[in-house]
Amino acid sequence: MKVTVKLETFEGPLDLLLHLIDKAEVDIYDIPIKEITDQYMGYLDAMTELELEVTSEFLVMAATLLSIKSKMLLPKPPVLDLEFEDYMMDEDYDPRAELVAKLIEYRKYKAIADHLRDKEAERSMIFTREPEDLTPYVPVIPENPVKGLHVGDLVNAFRKALRRMQSRHMVAKIRKDEISVKDRMFEVLASLEHHGGKVFFSKLLDEHATRDAIVVTFLALLELMKVKKIVCFQHKAFDDIVIEERKDGVAYGVWPDEIDY
Numbered sequence: 001m002k003v004t005v006k007l008e009t010f011e012g013p014l015d016l017l018l019h020l021i022d023k024a025e026v027d028i029y030d031i032p033i034k035e036i037t038d039q040y041m042g043y044l045d046a047m048t049e050l051e052l053e054v055t056s057e058f059l060v061m062a063a064t065l066l067s068i069k070s071k072m073l074l075p076k077p078p079v080l081d082l083e084f085e086d087y088m089m090d091e092d093y094d095p096r097a098e099l100v101a102k103l104i105e106y107r108k109y110k111a112i113a114d115h116l117r118d119k120e121a122e123r124s125m126i127f128t129r130e131p132e133d134l135t136p137y138v139p140v141i142p143e144n145p146v147k148g149l150h151v152g153d154l155v156n157a158f159r160k161a162l163r164r165m166q167s168r169h170m171v172a173k174i175r176k177d178e179i180s181v182k183d184r185m186f187e188v189l190a191s192l193e194h195h196g197g198k199v200f201f202s203k204l205l206d207e208h209a210t211r212d213a214i215v216v217t218f219l220a221l222l223e224l225m226k227v228k229k230i231v232c233f234q235h236k237a238f239d240d241i242v243i244e245e246r247k248d249g250v251a252y253g254v255w256p257d258e259i260d261y
Contacts, residue, residue: 013061
């Protein structure tokens, strides 16, 4: 039986043998060696007719197939050749066994190679690009400068001012108030005007400020915040409190006759 094949479809003699076995639909463990050998030799004859170069590995395989074919056709009488005596005495010996083992191993590696080739083709259809800097597209949310500031911060600052008093244990004397809350409010506004509309709380009290002066100053700040003349904030936690005059035109105004203490 003659088979017409193309040389470029086979990578070697084992590849050709697998093709012939698959085409004949025979069991690889029970190869009809006579038919496969005839087909293999027909392939080599076709190569010769087409003036194609027959490589040595194809010729070696042809010799191997012919040797196996001859062993399969020969009867098994007692032989005198000691070199083959052990093989011929074994009834289970199959001359095709070594070739079958090679074909099975080659088919396994060929299947793996085909799988990797498919994966390579699949991966070649995927295109990637270098990661870009997406920072310009991130929305910038300005931080709230007065976030977390409440009346408790003023109380803490008040306590801190009391702790800084150098004359903490001085003897108290009963005396008339030297300054009222109303007057202190005007002094704070004057200090803001002198400093460009913004001043730190620590600048309103010097090192020798008395308890009365600290209390009056805090009351004056609270009253000014109440009538929306000033706003107080911190840049971050535990920073000095910043007092700033309001410029948004919503101030209610300070009426001296409303503050009598």
